Amino acid sequence: MQARVITWWTILRICLEERLVYRGDFALGTLMRFLPIVTQIFLWYAIFQAVSAAAGHERSLYDVQLAGYHYGEFVAYYLMTMISRAFSSMPGLASGIARQIREGEVKKFLVQPVDMLGFLLLGRVAHKLAYYSVAIGPFALIFFLCRGYFYGLPLEAATHSATTFAAFVASLLMGFLLGYFLEASIGLIGFWWLEVSSLLFVYMLLSFFLSGHMFPLDMLPEPWLTLIDLLPLKYLAYFPAAVFLGKVSGWELALGLGVELAWVLFFVFFSRLMYRQGVNRYSGFGG
Amino acid sequence: MSERPRYAKVFLTFARNSLVRDMTFRANFLIESVASLAWMMANLGFYLLIFGYTDSIGANTGWGQYEFFVFLSTTMFINSLVQAFFMPNAEEFSEMIRTGGLDFALLKPIDTQFLISLQRINWASLTNFLAGAVLLAFSLWQLTTRAENPLQLKPILVLLYPLYVGCGVLILYSLMITLAATSIWLGRNQTLYDFWFYITNFSRYPMEIYSGGPLGLSLQFFFTFIVPVLVVVNVPARMLAMPLHRADYALTAFALLATVLALLASRWVFRRALLSYRSASS
Numbered sequence: 001m002q003a004r005v006i007t008w009w010t011i012l013r014i015c016l017e018e019r020l021v022y023r024g025d026f027a028l029g030t031l032m033r034f035l036p037i038v039t040q041i042f043l044w045y046a047i048f049q050a051v052s053a054a055a056g057h058e059r060s061l062y063d064v065q066l067a068g069y070h071y072g073e074f075v076a077y078y079l080m081t082m083i084s085r086a087f088s089s090m091p092g093l094a095s096g097i098a099r100q101i102r103e104g105e106v107k108k109f110l111v112q113p114v115d116m117l118g119f120l121l122l123g124r125v126a127h128k129l130a131y132y133s134v135a136i137g138p139f140a141l142i143f144f145l146c147r148g149y150f151y152g153l154p155l156e157a158a159t160h161s162a163t164t165f166a167a168f169v170a171s172l173l174m175g176f177l178l179g180y181f182l183e184a185s186i187g188l189i190g191f192w193w194l195e196v197s198s199l200l201f202v203y204m205l206l207s208f209f210l211s212g213h214m215f216p217l218d219m220l221p222e223p224w225l226t227l228i229d230l231l232p233l234k235y236l237a238y239f240p241a242a243v244f245l246g247k248v249s250g251w252e253l254a255l256g257l258g259v260e261l262a263w264v265l266f267f268v269f270f271s272r273l274m275y276r277q278g279v280n281r282y283s284g285f286g287g
Numbered sequence: 288m289s290e291r292p293r294y295a296k297v298f299l300t301f302a303r304n305s306l307v308r309d310m311t312f313r314a315n316f317l318i319e320s321v322a323s324l325a326w327m328m329a330n331l332g333f334y335l336l337i338f339g340y341t342d343s344i345g346a347n348t349g350w351g352q353y354e355f356f357v358f359l360s361t362t363m364f365i366n367s368l369v370q371a372f373f374m375p376n377a378e379e380f381s382e383m384i385r386t387g388g389l390d391f392a393l394l395k396p397i398d399t400q401f402l403i404s405l406q407r408i409n410w411a412s413l414t415n416f417l418a419g420a421v422l423l424a425f426s427l428w429q430l431t432t433r434a435e436n437p438l439q440l441k442p443i444l445v446l447l448y449p450l451y452v453g454c455g456v457l458i459l460y461s462l463m464i465t466l467a468a469t470s471i472w473l474g475r476n477q478t479l480y481d482f483w484f485y486i487t488n489f490s491r492y493p494m495e496i497y498s499g500g501p502l503g504l505s506l507q508f509f510f511t512f513i514v515p516v517l518v519v520v521n522v523p524a525r526m527l528a529m530p531l532h533r534a535d536y537a538l539t540a541f542a543l544l545a546t547v548l549a550l551l552a553s554r555w556v557f558r559r560a561l562l563s564y565r566s567a568s569s
Contacts, residue, residue: 035485039492042503046345046496047337053346066340201322209329219336 007114008122015126020134030135034142037078040214044074067219073245074216075149079142080241081213086135087172088179088211088236090124094203097187098196107284117184117271124180156246164246167253171240174260178235181267188271191278206231212238218247232263292397298405305408319411327363327415331422334359348495349529353433355493356426357528362491362520363419365455370412373460376404377467384471387566400557404464427527444526451523451539454546458519459487461553468553468560490516493524515545 048071052064064070069077097120100106109116150159158165186203190196208214211233220228228234239256242248248256309316334355337344344350350358380403383389392402430438466483489510494517497507510517522542525535 029481032482032485036488038506039488042496042499042506043344043492045499046348046493047341049346049499050341050343050348054342198318198322205325205329209333214333215336219340221339 008118011114011119011122012126015123016130018126020130030131031138034082034138037082040078041075045071048074067216068247069216070152072149072152075146076153076245077216077241078213079146079149080244081237083139084172084175084237084240085213086131086139087128087240088175090179090183093120093124093180093183094187094196094200097184098190098194101188101190101278101282102194104284106282110279110282110284117181117275120184121180124176128176154246156249158244158246161246164243164249164253167257168240168244170257171235171243171260174257174264175235175240177264178232178260178267181264181271182232185267185271185274188274188278191274191282207233207236210234211236212241216242218242232260232267235260235263294397294401297397297401301405302408306410309410316411320414323367323412323415324418327418331359344493345495345498348493350493350495353426353429354528356422357430358493358520358524360419360423360426361452361455361524361527363415363422364452365459365520366487367412367415367419368452368456369459369463371409371416372456373404373463374412375407375409377463379403379407380464380467381470384564389564390566393561393564399561400464400554404460423527430528438529440527444531448523448527451526451542454542455519455523457546458515458549459490461549462486462514462516465553465556468557471560471564486510486514486516487519490519490521494521511541515542515549518542518545 048064048066051066055064066074106116109119153159155161156164158168186196186200189199193199210217210228210231217228217234217238218225228238239248239260243253243256338352338355342351344355380389383392383403392399395402427438427440431440463483489506494507494511497503497510497517507517518538518541522539525531526539531539
């Protein structure tokens with residue numbers, strides 16, 4: 001047991017050091033990732049202006065609502081999805097796994113006493129830790145500049161309630177696990193297909209629009225709302241942000257967290273199963 | 288050696304070779320076309336969602352649903368042209384610098400920037416050009432036949448529109464080749480490519496949305512006069528989608544000037560960068 005803990009700790013440390021080599025590039029990249037949000041915020045500002053002008057001149061931007069969001073909440077929503085995505089996004093995971101399978105690198109996990117999914121998970125944890133330790137600067141700056149947008153939140157929001165805050169943190173951590181095991185499952189399809197890039201494109205397209213980082217998902221009209229509830233994608237961006245803003249509360253919140261946990265467990269088992277089946281049919285040649 | 292290379296002929300050869308190559312992997316070509324089309328459709332869905340909540344983008348800006356769809360199809364034209372002609376080459380250029388393959392390009396008796404910029408054409412990206420044409424035709428039909436205040440297209444503006452779409456493509460090209468050339472100094476610059484996407488992101492919406500507050504105005508100033516990505520789509524789209532006012536003439540003239548300056552600046556940066564090139568071969 002102790003030996004195993006030491007092994008994993010060593011792996012984590014190596015990955016962490018590897019990641020911190022490029023911290024300058026990291027910090028710059030993080031700040032730039034806020035640029036698209038800036039255009040989104042201006043876009044919605046213009047839309048809110050149009051809506052409030054249509055509703056009559058005496059009303060200010062904060063009086064009109066779109067799908068239950070006033071302007072400040074909209075901006076806060078976008079900023080919060082940046083945080084959920086910082087936890088749930090796994091750049092290059094699925095394509096990396098598929099490449100390792102295709103090029104035979106996966107053999108090293110078959111001969112070494114190291115579990116592939118566990119090893120890669122630790123790599124991601126290290127990546128995220130390194131990322132947060134650098135990104136916390138730009139994030140703190142942006143949130144400080146935008147603090148005004150968080151003032152008018154309801155009492156259920158995480159700025160007022162410790163329970164909501166705990167639920168928010170839980171949804172973020174589960175979002176990380178869900179993102180990891182979901183993308184790993186897609187990558188493991190590589191055991192059967194070898195090339196997963198077209199499948200990955202479909203996944204990216206769906207998650208771009210249906211995970212909620214383009215717009216709050218509860219804006220969508222009906223057949224879509226049901227579809228979204230049936231998919232795990234909303235836990236990658238929309239759900240943690242909605243929890244933070246107090247949009248989901250009470251039993252709805254408990255249910256949401258439960259369903260998210262169920263999805264995490266499902267993909268943990270599913271990826272394990274796929275890995276087992278995949279290794280069984282895998283054949284490697286040459287050195 | 289003294290004979291001038293015939294650029295048009297060389298370009299046509301590039302185009303033909305790329306087409307042959309694309310047609311060799313036909314299934315891949317088809318998938319790429321469908322993929323970029325699907326992406327555009329999803330984007331269109333997003334804007335339809337927005338126009339389900341509002342009549343226009345910004346109060347009194349004139350960007351109603353179909354005006355904005357004219358804007359969107361202009362974006363599609365410009366982006367698909369840039370992606371078809373220049374994007375694969377800019378990517379290749381960075382790779383050539385890293386691997387030392389640029390040596391071969393420098394040795395050829397033809398302008399290096401021409402060779403680097405147009406070697407490969409990605410025909411599949413032109414799918415969005417066709418999709419943009421369909422969207423443009425549909426939106427213009429809606430605008431010109433609507434009951435109240437129908438749009439009247441002036442022939443001169445219709446003729447100028449392709450010219451300004453071309454200007455937009457050239458401005459984006461200048462930006463892209465400048466960023467690609469900096470990889471000579473920096474070795475490998477993945478972040479700079481992201482940077483390109485993040486900057487062109489500003490060209491995707493009408494510039495009126497940046498009119499609120501000091502931050503908006505400074506963004507508007509910066510992306511109009513320093514890095515002129517805001518004029519790329521705005522000028523041609525406005526020309527077709529709504530009647531031009533006197534105030535728009537200045538911006539329209541400025542777009543031409545910006546194109547020329549951007550091309551000259553990028554040419555200058557490119558040549559400066561080439562002077563610092565130290566081959567990377569073994």
